[in-house]
Amino acid sequence: MKRIALLTSALFCIYSLKAQTVENGLAYVKYHIKFVNDTTNKTNFYETNIYTVIGKEFSLYTLILPKEKEPTPNKGNSSIVTSRSMAFVSGSSPIVEPFYYKFKSNELMALGQFGSEFTALVDERPTKWNITEEKKEIGGYESKKATISWKGRDYEVWFTEELPFTTGPWKFTGLPGLVLEVTDKSGDISITYEGFDMFDEPRPLTIFQGTPKTVSYKIFLTTKEKFQDNTGAYLESLTSGNPNSKIMISSPNGGDSREISIDEMKAIMKQSAEEDKKRNNNRIEL
Secondary structure (H helix, E strand, O other): OHHHHHHHHOOOOEEEEOOEEEEEEEEEEEEEEEEOOOOOOOOOOEEEEEEEEEOOOEEEEEOOOOOOOOOOOOOOOOOOOOOOOOOOOOOOOOOOOOEEEEOOOOEEEEEEEEOOEEEEEEOOOOOOOEEEEEEEEEOOEEEEEEEEEEOOEEEEEEEEOOOOOOOOOOOOOOOOOEEEEEEEOOOOEEEEEEEEEEEEEEEEEEEEEOOOEEOOHHHHHHHHHHHHHOHHHHHHHHHOOOOOOOEEEOOOOOOOOEEEOHHHHHHHHHHHHHHHHHHOOOOOOO
16 A cells, blocks of 8 residues: 555646646556457457556556657757657557546546547546445455446446546546456456556656647547548658658567558558458447
């Protein structure tokens, strides 16, 4: 409990630097998600690790933990070109975009960058929890069971008051303790607890690039789909007029990278989008 006391009493800061909104992550929770993303093949799960980063007054659900320090640009070298990364994964998490949750206001925001426009929204979250008397131990913590019917699915959620953070993976927030485990009655979704730890020092997280635009979730998803269908135009906008621009591709496991042309990248992105639409036909929100 000493580590938890240190976290809850730690200083917290939020600041803007060059139109960026940055917050400090102090600890993180590691989860593992299994999801039936293809209803035609329910024996084949998509699975990966996911994380919830916790600060003094916020949490951020993310697929990737923040690095210790962001690399400092070499301003003296005029040939330096800002790099941007795009990941194409076989199968896809049903909850790819980060979710930013403010403890005090109970605001939950889905974050997404589609092209050059950064968008965010105050999103709905599950609130009508039924907290039961049923208990079990998860990861050494006494946990309580809560249930909820939400967005077409019946969820069973386990949380612990021993970690006093009203957050969890994805949109599962607002319970009187950290969410450790989530399953839905259909068996399509399973989120399990893998561990809780503090960072050695605060980790900066860029929450917003520029000024966020607040939209409805429907517009958010529509904008996302349109961007995915027209990523070739976005690639051209990044590289046009810049002779030093390069597109490098590498395997997700960190293998050797190689340079490819814009046309090759467009073909890869088109094929990936078509395959993902066929494969990922099971919506997490029904």
